[in-house]
Amino acid sequence: MLSKNRIKYINALKNKKFRQAYGAFIVEGAKSVIELIQSDFTIEFILATDEFRQKYTTILSEHTPPLETVGPKDLEGIGSFQTNDSCLAVAKVKNNDLLLKSPGEYILALDDIRDPGNLGAIIRVADWYGIHKIICSKDTTDWYNPKVVAASKGSFTRVLPYYTDLYQYFGEYGSGEFIGGAFLGGSSLYEFEFPKAGGFVVMGNESNGIGEMVSKHITHQITIPRMGGAESLNVGIATAIIIDNLRRGQRL
Amino acid sequence: MLSKNRIKYINALKNKKFRQAYGAFIVEGAKSVIELIQSDFTIEFILATDEFRQKYTTILSEHTPPLETVGPKDLEGIGSFQTNDSCLAVAKVKNNDLLLKSPGEYILALDDIRDPGNLGAIIRVADWYGIHKIICSKDTTDWYNPKVVAASKGSFTRVLPYYTDLYQYFGEYGSGEFIGGAFLGGSSLYEFEFPKAGGFVVMGNESNGIGEMVSKHITHQITIPRMGGAESLNVGIATAIIIDNLRRGQRL
Known part of the structure; x- marks a missing residue:
């Protein structure tokens, strides 16, 4: 059961001010979340349906991200998009580090x-x-x-x-x-x-x-x-x- | 004063079925409507604010398209988009004529x-x-x-x-x-x-x-x-x- 605080937190993160305050952001949709899991981003939590868990068993057991299983209806209306997505993740924003050019780059x-x-x-x-x-x-x-x-x-x-x-x-x-x-x-x-x-x-x-x-x-x-x-x-x-x-x- | 029938007609044209039945389509926004006026499309009517009329006097007097002046609020909520556009046009769809390749094309x-x-x-x-x-x-x-x-x-x-x-x-x-x-x-x-x-x-x-x-x-x-x-x-x-x-x- 998805807590009210989590829903509130996710909604706050749709706003730039709160993304900056909390240093976190939302990733929606199975494909993007899978890429997130395989990246070096720090994941706070993933909300995913059983369907998602089963489809990506191998990747999930390799990376063991913090995952909360939710019912398919729990995610409805939570994300920014009106698609029927099977998951949503919250990850830590990366530091805004100075980027410099390497030779030839x-x-x-x-x-x-x-x-x-x-x-x-x-x-x-x-x-x-x-x-x-x-x-x-x-x-x-x-x-x-x-x-x-x-x-x-x-x-x-x-x-x-x-x-x-x-x-x-x-x-x-x-x-x-x-x-x-x-x-x-x-x-x-x-x-x-x-x-x-x-x-x-x-x-x-x-x-x-x-x-x-x-x-x-x-x-x-x-x-x-x-x-x-x-x-x-x-x-x-x-x-x-x-x-x-x-x-x-x-x-x- | 925009008639109810016109509003109904414009709303119908948001639907493919009615575009095909009436052989007409909507063009929204000043830039697109100006390009429409300068093209060889047949225009049924243009709804435009006084501001639009004044801004494009030269083009309008050259082409004299059928134009109804409306108040800025009349167009609110009529088009498909929630932008504050100063005009909307309805034009005739072109025939779906067979297109063949010319040499070198x-x-x-x-x-x-x-x-x-x-x-x-x-x-x-x-x-x-x-x-x-x-x-x-x-x-x-x-x-x-x-x-x-x-x-x-x-x-x-x-x-x-x-x-x-x-x-x-x-x-x-x-x-x-x-x-x-x-x-x-x-x-x-x-x-x-x-x-x-x-x-x-x-x-x-x-x-x-x-x-x-x-x-x-x-x-x-x-x-x-x-x-x-x-x-x-x-x-x-x-x-x-x-x-x-x-x-x-x-x-x-």
């Missing part, structure tokens, strides 16, 4: 990405292409928002965020580095050669692009060539296309 | 894309890269669903759909043509050369990929190289990456 930097679905999609794309660090401006939506976690499809376990003032970050750690930014009217992505030394790829806000201050640190403006009528691309899709071209260049 | 084919957000994103990507025709399997979500229209960000005015049985379509019109399909475990997209003669790019269902029957017509299986941990990519993002590589190859 590419890091993604996000200037004020507001939509949780977009941030989740970007995390998933980064993970697909083996990018492990994302520097987020302070106004970028919260990494541990349940919608971000859900949209990342488990990739939040393999990519690390660092929230900071992007302008200051590049001022301190960007000197001499390649800092490419997505702009309308920059060099064609197709003719662009990403340096072997690695660097940063900066994506800007959904409506306003990269801010004026952060733009001062951009060393190369990059544009995705357009051949049709659409005015713009969604930022998750634009990120995917730029990173794909980057990795393609490194492979060929 | 690339056409997108969708096998059972279910999520309206994904379909809208795919239409926007097609438009960005100058792809004007999309062949949709009968199970693909309805092109004129308000969520699809909204996610396409006006690109629905520049890309044409044709709903049909994909297996039969390729049987009749695909013979001798390049028909590339996105698969896990196909040839690397980076080493792949798309033929100059054009052809079809087929994207499959979000969970199950391209169906067994349609797969029989696929002449080339293509895979987006993965370098990290994510299991899969969203179908809108995968479409963008494949089309980007196709266009890049044609440009270089």
Whole structure:
């Protein structure tokens, strides 16, 4: 029987203020919870149905996470989504540790990405292409928002965020580095050669692009060539296309 | 003063059955309505606030669409979305005319894309890269669903759909043509050369990929190289990456 305090705690964690106060966040859905169990996140508890327990016996007996069995109806209306999910977990937020570039590494930097679905999609794309660090401006939506976690499809376990003032970050750690930014009217992505030394790829806000201050640190403006009528691309899709071209260049 | 019949009609058009019965669909939001006005769609009516009228005087006087001025509160709760939009239009659905490939042309084919957000994103990507025709399997979500229209960000005015049985379509019109399909475990997209003669790019269902029957017509299986941990990519993002590589190859 799920206690009232637990329900209250989970509901509180839908709110950024309480996620920060408690240093914890919600993970919903079997696939994401399984990825969480196999990651190095600290799990406070998992609420799961018998069905979930049986389906994932091997993984659960290997990792023995703290699991409370609940009835299928207990989870109804508790999570953020109206899907019939068989489990929900609460895990500890990771420390917001400074992330620096290793030689040859590419890091993604996000200037004020507001939509949780977009941030989740970007995390998933980064993970697909083996990018492990994302520097987020302070106004970028919260990494541990349940919608971000859900949209990342488990990739939040393999990519690390660092929230900071992007302008200051590049001022301190960007000197001499390649800092490419997505702009309308920059060099064609197709003719662009990403340096072997690695660097940063900066994506800007959904409506306003990269801010004026952060733009001062951009060393190369990059544009995705357009051949049709659409005015713009969604930022998750634009990120995917730029990173794909980057990795393609490194492979060929 | 907005009539009750009009409100009833708009509400009915949120439902696919009534969109098909009336041959009409809803377009919401100033940007999308402006693109609609500049397109060759037949507009039944536009409901717009004074603010909208004043902001777009030039375009409105050029095109003189049938416009009813409403109070800002009249539109509240009428559309599908809870945004404070200043206008909503109802336009005639276009005939589902057979679409065939021209020499050198690339056409997108969708096998059972279910999520309206994904379909809208795919239409926007097609438009960005100058792809004007999309062949949709009968199970693909309805092109004129308000969520699809909204996610396409006006690109629905520049890309044409044709709903049909994909297996039969390729049987009749695909013979001798390049028909590339996105698969896990196909040839690397980076080493792949798309033929100059054009052809079809087929994207499959979000969970199950391209169906067994349609797969029989696929002449080339293509895979987006993965370098990290994510299991899969969203179908809108995968479409963008494949089309980007196709266009890049044609440009270089």
